[in-house]
Amino acid sequence: MKALLSIILPAKIENLESLIQSVSNCARAMGFDQKRVSEIELATEEALVNITSYSYPEGSGKVEINCKQGERSFIIEIIDTGIPFDVTSLPDPDIAADIDDRKIGGLGVFLLKKVMDRVDYRRENNRNILTLTVHEPDPR
Numbered sequence: 001m002k003a004l005l006s007i008i009l010p011a012k013i014e015n016l017e018s019l020i021q022s023v024s025n026c027a028r029a030m031g032f033d034q035k036r037v038s039e040i041e042l043a044t045e046e047a048l049v050n051i052t053s054y055s056y057p058e059g060s061g062k063v064e065i066n067c068k069q070g071e072r073s074f075i076i077e078i079i080d081t082g083i084p085f086d087v088t089s090l091p092d093p094d095i096a097a098d099i100d101d102r103k104i105g106g107l108g109v110f111l112l113k114k115v116m117d118r119v120d121y122r123r124e125n126n127r128n129i130l131t132l133t134v135h136e137p138d139p140r
Contacts, residue, residue: 001075004029005067010060011080013052019065020044023076026067030074030136039115040076040134046112047078047087047130055082055128073117076132085128086121087112 004026009015020041027040044065051063064079087109113119118133 001071002069003066004069005065008062008064011048011052011056011063011082012060013049015063016045016048016052019048019063023065023067027074027134030069032074032134036134040074040132043112043116043132044076044078046109047132050085050087050109051078051080051082051128054085055080057083070133072136074134074136076134078130078132080128081126082128084123086123087130088119088121 005022007019007022009019023044024037024041027037032040048063055061055063061081064077066077066079068075068077112132116132117135118131120131120133122129122131
């Protein structure tokens with residue numbers, strides 16, 4: 001696996017743009033088209049907004065992003081030391097339900113899971129590790 005990026009910044013909303021742009025640049029360098037880059041940005045943003053909003057209720061912490069080139073895949077690891085939160089355990093919202101009957105929240109995580117080819121979570125050494133995997137575009 002080839003490392004493309006490793007960045008650690010305070011998990012603050014004002015760092016979102018910089019973090020997302022860094023991931024976006026890696027995705028473009030790997031040859032993803034603009035539609036797929038936008039989906040990667042959406043998924044990254046959703047994960048980071050959850051971390052900056054909920055991971056550190058007692059103060060502040062850091063978020064680490066590692067982008068890697070796997071065998072025919074682009075891998076984004078998003079790591080924080082905040083409270084445990086497994087996005088893969090959340091049930092998908094009932095998007096067919098009437099808008100007034102839907103529960104609040106969960107739509108962003110649903111979209112994250114839909115636009116990524118694979119989403120994995122593990123808790124290791126008091127760290128949340130969210131791994132987003134995107135298959136490489138087919139060569140033309």
